[in-house]
Amino acid sequence: MRNSKTSRPALSRDHLALAAYAAAVVTATMIHRPAILAAALAAVLAAAGNKRREILRRAAFSVVFFNSVVSAAYLAASMLGGNFSWEYLALVNVRVLLLACLAFLFMARANIFKALSFAPALAYLFALAYSQSMALLGLLEDFAAAAKSRSIGRASLGRRYRLAAAAGAAVLDKAMHNSEELSLAMRSRGFFEGNDSDV
């Protein structure tokens, strides 16, 4: 990144949020008492303020499938094996929900692109990858919508494979085209001048 040594930003609120988030996650995986983790979950939700419902909803939604499968399988296996533990079930579910809430609280409170600015090339890469991902996701959605509008009834398995392959190839094509455009844009703005790339 150009002038990365001289323009490195001072420690900001976003850097501190990233450090606090990482420390909280590591701490949560070292505590094995459900009551303490439940208290930490309550504290996280309190810290979320008026976003607590949204954060809890998104966190619960993101973990519900994996946790339900693991919990149901554990319940069945341990009941049959005679070694069932409510404490384990509470521990794993509260911990996973706490970690998900921490992630969504971090996303709500901090700007991840600014939080990564201690490594400018990484922050730039992250921002570019995110914006390009959203663009390519839009292309995939367009493909899906186009395929749906051109199909009457359920498409055959072979046709669905051909559509998926065409979408994959179009995405790669678009990605490489965007790469060339981005390089030209960055070069025209002098991004690479005096750059000892640290990627």
Place this chain on the structure above:
Amino acid sequence: MHIPDGFIAPQMYVPAYGLAGAMWALAARRLRESFDEDSIPKLAVLSAFCFAAMMLMIPLPGGSSAHASGLAVPAIVFGPWTAFVAVSLVLAMQALLFGNGGITTLPVNALALGLAGATVAWASYRALRNVNENAALFAAGWLSVNCPALILAIALGLQPAIASTADGKPLFFPFGLSVTLPAIMIPHALVGIGEGVLTILIYRAIEKRGWTAS
């Protein structure tokens, strides 16, 4: 396929961060040797491609579908180190921007999907392409799903052995290898067939546009 936060013990994710960190540094050094000043935009769009490829659906019989891993094509076309860095970036993005996966499981997921999956796909394609290119592409697709699945099954299955209470109660993932191996590998062996077919079709489509193996 990747594991969410809370099921991997620090006894595993801390050393995994050490190993993944060393591999990321090695990958960055190798990319610097082969890439030019366009490395940042190129890596960014390849990451975006991997992200989008993971959103592709593998059609399954009966009208259902499963998410593709999308690893084999970038590994074959751009090489395993580039695919490793791109997939790692996607996993970090999913953890930090979308709340999928997690930061404690990031190194395990990155090593399994990004490093092992991409390397095995690339190596199997190169080993078999002179015998039969379609078979090589199918093997790359199938292995790019099943090699990471095997590593993740082992990582999860080891949790009761490395993180339990004194009386044997699990602290993280509750099931050992006797459960995780069949539970994860049998469905992935079937999904891998679809991934293999999709890899052939995507590679043939991009070949017509002038993109071929590195």
